[in-house]
Amino acid sequence: MNIKELKQEWQNIVTPQLDIDRLKNMTLEKSHPVLSGIRKQLILELLGWSAFVIICFTGLDADQKPFLASVILIIVLALAMLFNAYGYQLSKELIAGPDINSSLQNRIASLRRFAFISVVLRLVLIAGVGYFLTSSLQLDLRRLMLLGVASVVLVVPLYLLIRLWSKRISRLSETLRLLEEH
Amino acid sequence: MSEKEFLSVVHDHQGIIHKICRMYRDSNEDREDLFQEIVFQLWRSYPSFNGASKISTWLYRIALNTAMASFRKNRPKVTSAEYLPDIQFENPNDAHNDRQEELFTGIRQLSDPDRALIALYLDELSYQQIAAILGITESNVGVKLNRIKIKLQKLIKQS
Numbered sequence: 001m002n003i004k005e006l007k008q009e010w011q012n013i014v015t016p017q018l019d020i021d022r023l024k025n026m027t028l029e030k031s032h033p034v035l036s037g038i039r040k041q042l043i044l045e046l047l048g049w050s051a052f053v054i055i056c057f058t059g060l061d062a063d064q065k066p067f068l069a070s071v072i073l074i075i076v077l078a079l080a081m082l083f084n085a086y087g088y089q090l091s092k093e094l095i096a097g098p099d100i101n102s103s104l105q106n107r108i109a110s111l112r113r114f115a116f117i118s119v120v121l122r123l124v125l126i127a128g129v130g131y132f133l134t135s136s137l138q139l140d141l142r143r144l145m146l147l148g149v150a151s152v153v154l155v156v157p158l159y160l161l162i163r164l165w166s167k168r169i170s171r172l173s174e175t176l177r178l179l180e181e182h
Numbered sequence: 183m184s185e186k187e188f189l190s191v192v193h194d195h196q197g198i199i200h201k202i203c204r205m206y207r208d209s210n211e212d213r214e215d216l217f218q219e220i221v222f223q224l225w226r227s228y229p230s231f232n233g234a235s236k237i238s239t240w241l242y243r244i245a246l247n248t249a250m251a252s253f254r255k256n257r258p259k260v261t262s263a264e265y266l267p268d269i270q271f272e273n274p275n276d277a278h279n280d281r282q283e284e285l286f287t288g289i290r291q292l293s294d295p296d297r298a299l300i301a302l303y304l305d306e307l308s309y310q311q312i313a314a315i316l317g318i319t320e321s322n323v324g325v326k327l328n329r330i331k332i333k334l335q336k337l338i339k340q341s
Contacts (some may be wrong), residue, residue: 001281001340009285010304015200020189023196026218027185027225033215034252034317094219094251095227095244103247146252168253170281175250179295182322 029092038091042084049077059135069075076128083121090114104176108169115165119158126154192221193240198305205289205297207250209228223248233294235314239307243315246298288337296330303327 001009025031054063056073090110097103130147137143192199199220203213227244229238289297295316302312309327313320 001335003335006285006338007306008302009281010201010301011306013282015197016194018193022191023192023221024185026221027189029222032222033216048209075185075186092226094223097317099315099317100243100247100250103317104251112334127234129284172251175294178249178293178319179316181237182325 008127009062026082035088038088042088042106045084046081049081053077058130064136066135069132072128073132077104080121080125083117087118089113101179102175104172104179108172108176111165111169111172115169117160118165122158122161125149188225191237191241195238198238198241199245199302202245202249205287206294206303207254207302208290212254213306216252219252220245220248235311238258239311239315242302242307246301246315250294250298284338284341285341291337292330292334296326296333299323299326300330300334303331 029035053073056065057070093110094107095103096106096110130151134147135141139147188230198219202220205217206317207213209298224241227240289300292300298316301313302315307315309320309323311330316323318326
């Protein structure tokens with residue numbers, strides 16, 4: 001096919017016609033396939049951590065925990081939840097500039113920032129929860145080893161998180177590079 | 183402008199969105215998700231549309247930006263027999279279907295930015311409009327298009 005034929009072919013493509021009601025439904029956040037998945041995940045996480053906090057503060061040794069450990073636990077969990085809400089907001093904002101080039105640049109910058117803070121906060125969360133759980137314990141060798149194993153187990157999802165973000169950001173960076181190259 | 187006007191605009195121009203979905207996603211399920219994401223992003227961006235450009239130019243910018251910036255899901259490939267889509271992206275009764283599929287297969291082998299360029303070119307947008315949508319210079323549009331046209335013709339010949 002020569003270019004003229006390609007143009008003709010392109011312009012003659014018959015596309016489906018969705019009705020207005022169907023299109024209207026697509027503008028709603030509640031019917032968005034990706035956002036509803038993220039929302040479910042965030043609610044589950046919130047419920048999980050709430051249950052954890054209730055168990056921690058009503059458990060057998062709750063009165064033995066130092067006040068500082070409880071405060072740290074609440075702060076790190078609140079930060080994690082607030083950051084989740086920020087992440088949800090960010091996943092809605094795909095358009096970040098007046099043209100595709102600047103939009104991709106801004107999107108990559110905000111994703112890099114988000115990925116960095118996300119990893120740092122995850123480490124802070126692990127440290128905060130770890131400190132709370134061990135704050136009233138006498139650490140002997142066995143417990144230290146258990147703590148070491150738990151840390152390694154918790155680092156695996158962190159590694160997967162870093163890998164996921166690296167992959168997403170490098171794909172977008174490659175798209176931007178190809179767009180800008182002559 | 184009201185929601186009613188917005189929906190009417192999207193309804194009248196939905197062919198652009200369907201073509202972009204077919205260019206950027208391989209499976210019908212992914213195309214449906216992308217179609218919904220594009221309509222959602224158009225609705226979010228609509229209040230900032232000031233009428234400085236044509237509505238179709240604005241629609242192209244948001245739709246292409248969404249297609250390039252949204253993350254593709256890693257899902258196992260399903261055959262069309264296993265998955266019956268809500269939206270029929272390809273018309274099985276269309277006599278030109280094979281040639282159209284050749285065209286889309288060729289386009290899908292191009293990089294993401296090149297797909298955007300060729301779509302805008304095939305829809306007869308000027309170099310100035312293409313440059314404004316993509317945020318690159320008009321001369322760069324010209325250089326890239328010359329290369330992409332040759333590459334696309336080769337890809338279609340091979341398929």
